Amino acid sequence: MAIAGSRVGVIGGSLAGCATAIGLRRAGCRVAVYERSGEDLGDRGTGIALPTVLTDELKEKGYLPQEYPSCPLGRRRWLFADGTPGGRTLWDQPGFGADTHNWGVLWKGLRSSIKDDVQYHKGRAYVSHEESESGVTATFSDGSTEEFDVLIGADGYQSKVRRELPWGTEAEYAGYILWRGAYDESRVPDNARAPIDRNDREKVWQTPVFDKGHSVFYMIPGNDGQTEKGHRRLNWAVYTHVPPEFEFKERLTVAPGDVSPELYACLAEVIDQHIPPEVATLMRFSPREEVFIQPVYDELAVKLNHGRVVLIGDAAAVTRPHTASGATKALQDVLALETLARTATDWNTLCQSFNDERLANANSLVKMGRRFGAAQVEQTPNWGDMSPKEMEQWMNALLSGEKLYFYASADDE
Numbered sequence: 001m002a003i004a005g006s007r008v009g010v011i012g013g014s015l016a017g018c019a020t021a022i023g024l025r026r027a028g029c030r031v032a033v034y035e036r037s038g039e040d041l042g043d044r045g046t047g048i049a050l051p052t053v054l055t056d057e058l059k060e061k062g063y064l065p066q067e068y069p070s071c072p073l074g075r076r077r078w079l080f081a082d083g084t085p086g087g088r089t090l091w092d093q094p095g096f097g098a099d100t101h102n103w104g105v106l107w108k109g110l111r112s113s114i115k116d117d118v119q120y121h122k123g124r125a126y127v128s129h130e131e132s133e134s135g136v137t138a139t140f141s142d143g144s145t146e147e148f149d150v151l152i153g154a155d156g157y158q159s160k161v162r163r164e165l166p167w168g169t170e171a172e173y174a175g176y177i178l179w180r181g182a183y184d185e186s187r188v189p190d191n192a193r194a195p196i197d198r199n200d201r202e203k204v205w206q207t208p209v210f211d212k213g214h215s216v217f218y219m220i221p222g223n224d225g226q227t228e229k230g231h232r233r234l235n236w237a238v239y240t241h242v243p244p245e246f247e248f249k250e251r252l253t254v255a256p257g258d259v260s261p262e263l264y265a266c267l268a269e270v271i272d273q274h275i276p277p278e279v280a281t282l283m284r285f286s287p288r289e290e291v292f293i294q295p296v297y298d299e300l301a302v303k304l305n306h307g308r309v310v311l312i313g314d315a316a317a318v319t320r321p322h323t324a325s326g327a328t329k330a331l332q333d334v335l336a337l338e339t340l341a342r343t344a345t346d347w348n349t350l351c352q353s354f355n356d357e358r359l360a361n362a363n364s365l366v367k368m369g370r371r372f373g374a375a376q377v378e379q380t381p382n383w384g385d386m387s388p389k390e391m392e393q394w395m396n397a398l399l400s401g402e403k404l405y406f407y408a409s410a411d412d413e
Helices: 015-026 052-060 103-112 194-202 261-274 277-284 326-343 347-378 388-399
Strands: 007-011 030-035 047-051 071-073 075-080 088-093 098-102 119-122 126-132 135-140 145-148 150-153 172-184 204-210 213-220 233-240 292-298 309-311
Touching: 007 015, 007 135, 007 145, 015 030, 015 103, 015 150, 015 326, 047 052, 047 103, 047 326, 052 098, 052 326, 071 213, 075 194, 088 388, 098 103, 098 213, 135 150, 172 347, 194 204, 194 213, 194 277, 204 261, 213 277, 213 347, 233 261, 233 277, 233 347, 261 277, 292 347, 326 347, 347 388
Parallel strands: 007 030, 007 150, 030 119, 075 204, 150 309
Antiparallel strands: 047 098, 071 098, 075 088, 126 135, 135 145, 172 233, 172 292, 204 213, 213 233
């Protein structure tokens, strides 16, 4: 069957789903998006990173508005708490051509680029599907069914579409968590701005490290898209283990407001003992009610398609956040899918070609995330003893000859 004019159902209306709708509509398909949440997704003001070249390509091809805002990332400064206010610099890792983004602003940018003839259904949850020679029939929680020529699973790391496929795998818990917080820059008083102003002045962002964990903080656009000093948001994260009684068996994020005082005390102890005081002060401006927890999971992809069911982004393979590649992988998947859709003559060939082109990349990122997780959380080096040269050698060993935009060497600058 020809690609243009065919009907495509996209399960998931987040970043991957919105981008898929844009790309396949550009290829001439009739697209409908089904998002299980009935709420607007644009109020999620936390931070992610993307390669600058990817952001530029998304603007050039009409996935994002030309005026879409982001904040540039400079060199990565690895810090060790040594009793001084700002900590000791272990290594200034070269810059790597990346920008930071406000997740909600990015979603709104993609959502605004979806044309009016694309149906976007909120509050309509996918339940299951059946495949046939002619296409896919999807069933939804309201009992309704829809028939498509192709079904795209873009429903994230807990993908229901993936679980309905013959291999039916689920992401596995890595044994540690990511604490996250973000707030408006205006919350920071003048006497606590030293790390922010230093980062702006020296064009760096910070990664404080400690035994069995590390943290990051950087600036992102404000919820209104502003990137000027004083109008941005501060985004921070801490990777750490938690006591056994708090182990995360369920594949669920602990949302803001749901973190118990007992669990939050684990974070407070890490901040007090292991984060340089200036950075620790910034993290404490996030009250417990605003902090959330992202348990770290990963999963290798078996395949990216089964017949005319295609998996995009985290629905296919889940990489740990150390790679900063969840959104990047999804958006690159979509760009590849659009390119194939413009040249393929039928869906069966396109789906197989997509799997052949993107599967190795997806699993390479998962394996890289595991290496970074082991080195930065599970089996950390003696950070305080490391010289800049040793830090660079450590990083090169982790990359093992591969390239990843979020981790550069001196040769990349």
